[in-house]
Amino acid sequence: MKKTFLFFVLIINSVIAQNQFESVTNFQKKLIQTETTGSNVAMIFKDGKIIYHHIENSLNPMGKNIYNNSIFPIWSMSKPITIVAMMTLKEKGLINFTDKVSKYIPEFEKLKCKDGNGGTYNCKKDLTVFHLMTHRSGYSYYGSPHFFTSTIKYNNLEDFIFDVANHPLEFEPGSEYLYGINMAILGKIVEVVTDKTFFEYLKEEIFDPLEMDDTKFYLTDSERKYFQPLWINNESLKGYTDNLDELTYDYENKAYFGGEGLVSTLADYSKFCQMLLNNGSINGHNIISKESINEMTQPYSKIPDDPFDIGYSLFVLRDSKSDGTNSSEGIFGWSGYHNTHFWIDREKNLFGLFMTRAREFSFEIQKEFRRVVYSSNLN
16 A cells, blocks of 8 residues: 555656656757757756656657767867866966966967958967966967867867967957967966876876766767767758767877767766866865856957856856846856757756757857746746
């Protein structure tokens, strides 16, 4: 009798959860129906537990179903990981963000700035670590999505650094915000400061303590079986492809690009999100302090006519009313080129995490994900 009662309780709880987040499931289905993405997976975590985790597979015979061990290229969701690595160095007293980049990488001693007329001049201001942290360096992304940060072009960070240091800045360091290749330069700074490869440092300080075993810069032959293919839908292409991989994920390649180079799983990245939500700690492991997270989420750049400010490679919601999703003011997060998305809500003690592999990139996916989550009964 007792077992029967518990069985019915479980069924009732399952039905309640299903009804509570029906709008989230419908959101996932619509992305497939409108051919915006292929298979996708979403997670909502609140008050110390997963309250929603759903895989929606497209059933397209040319695609690949998502499983719990599916691997995704997270592209720019690598950036917050690099930022956390930098915060660990600061907390250890190994670096100051006001330091000149040339203190660690001499090639950045004498940089050129563009003059706006097709020429260049010697930059008047020094490039600092802070400028890289805030995307106020003057470096952009160039040409194809990742002209510099390509593991097809580079197999180590030294050659990358040499080319970047000889490329003129778009403007004087610190003048304005411009999204660019800054995190990859920070990865080299980590190597110089620690005398370890960037990946070794990430493993020791973040991945191993958080048990993020599937987050790395490479894929083994066996892991490639779980790597999601790219769904693309634009004016010239529509369908699944493996022919547009801009990073090789080769085991021998040591160009560990901190802005876009990592692969991960939903389970792995959820541990990173839990750590951020829990003020830098998880399961007894303290990765960074609450003060560091507060520093990461300060508004270092304000984007005109946008409800978000920019922290250290994190968006921070400043104006929840104009955002129009009922999201809490102060949520922070980031997204990746192939439409991986996350946000942290410390006020409501929750995070949302979404993974797929699809182009073209759309921040509207994250916005709609947040809208359907906050329209659900989260109490």
